[in-house]
Amino acid sequence: MAPATGSGAPAARFAVPGRIAVSEQAAAVWQTATLTEIRRETPQAATFRLAVPGWAGHLPGQHLMLRLTAPDGYVAQRHYSIASAPDGSGHIELTLDHVPDGEVSGWFHTVARPGDTVEVRGPLSGFFAWPGDRPALLLGAGSGIVPLMSMVRHHRGHGLTVPLRMLVSARSPKELIYASELGAETTPVFTRSAPQGMAVGRLAAAHVAPLLAEEPSGGWEAYVCGSNGFAEHASRLLVAAGQPVDRIRIERFG
Amino acid sequence: MNVTRGFMGRPRVHNPGLPPGQYDAGEDWPVLSAEVTPDLAAADWSFSIDGLVERPHTWDWDAAHALPASAYDGDIHCVTGWSKFGVRFGGVSLDAFLNVVRPHVSATHVIAASHTGYTTNLPLADLTGGRAWIVWEYDGKPLPSEHGGPARLLVPHLYFWKSAKWIAGLTLLDHDEAGFWERNGYHERGNPWEEQRYSGD
């Protein structure tokens, strides 16, 4: 690479999307959210439906900040992607993995019940958002499917015709979140055990190649979400398969 | 206070080093870049300072290493909520670079840019006086690429998104200009002790 000269900033090699504005007001305010429903998704994951009367709306792919407060004033805050599509219902849904010894996910999975209140602020980060305007190639693993599902639901809910494909990695069919809702747009990849006749193994070049081969005009906007290990692996596969680095957005859960 | 029914939090000891709203990530060091980790070899790395300076300058790997070595021993804080205690980075104080380029008195702010195109803004005063570094070592070893290696900016008294990975350069300005996350709703300055996470905090 040539040394950066002139301006300190070399030509941007990753996308800085000017097209999505984040409402600064909404992001600044903590709002009370009331838990209205809990749905089990897998043995480890459940969806928590929250009524947030002042919710400003979000774009598929955005996340929020959530906080729990203990009686002594101790506060724990974590980021969670929004699972539901924007629907104006005054409700949003989050899907949480039960992390072993997890402080916040542990409370949700073992204590929370409808009627409880928590606090949220958001939506946050326009970078990972997908308004439904460009062909989207989604790659997720584990709970990394959550923000991608918001995109899939949005696509379906509005009957969008812009191409959308999803590759999702899970340990086994029973750990595949939203399994019953996934359709022809989705190719699952199972890493530990798979249904009869399906390969077991990591997401590989062979999964990515056909999707890049059927690239729509204008190309894919790729969205990668999951653990850092998955994000590194999947984004490298995309680059190796020819996806431009400036058309890859990554959300890392840590 | 909006107490959450049945939430006690983990048993904890008061830790005066932990800014409000943060938790101790222990051995973990989460990675939170929005872009693909670049394949950037040390030999291809360069670092420039330009804008409102008397002598704009670009250092390559060897030239940067010829400056006096300086280490940071302390804590780092990420806006996503984790803090990491007692980390050790090795590199060169930013003062050493700034002494070479000589900032104009009119320079008040800086845009830091990475080799990937990521940007973040900082007041110049947050980068001087031994409070900021260009670092290439973590814990005595080369800084891993996913954490910004071969070299990153380190401004440990601000939230870590200000410590641009894969640092390519600084441009000194006489006004403030939002960078990547700042345009995406994050705070202009990002002081963890004042919980300056998002615009409006």
Ligand SMILES: Cc1cc2nc3c(=O)[nH]c(=O)nc-3n(C[C@H](O)[C@H](O)[C@H](O)COP(=O)(O)OP(=O)(O)OC[C@H]3O[C@@H](n4cnc5c(N)ncnc54)[C@H](O)[C@@H]3O)c2cc1C
């Ligand atoms: C942008 C973003 C979006 C995300 N979206 C989602 C999502 O949609 N769904 C989802 O499930 N997750 C999501 N996450 C991850 C989420 O934010 C939390 O990290 C996750 O829920 C774990 O939090 P926790 O409080 O349950 O676990 P933590 O208490 O943070 O624990 C995590 C691990 O660290 C250990 N640990 C940490 N601190 C201590 C301590 N003091 N003592 C002992 N052990 C400790 C625990 O044993 C555990 O193994 C997202 C993260 C990001 C950054």
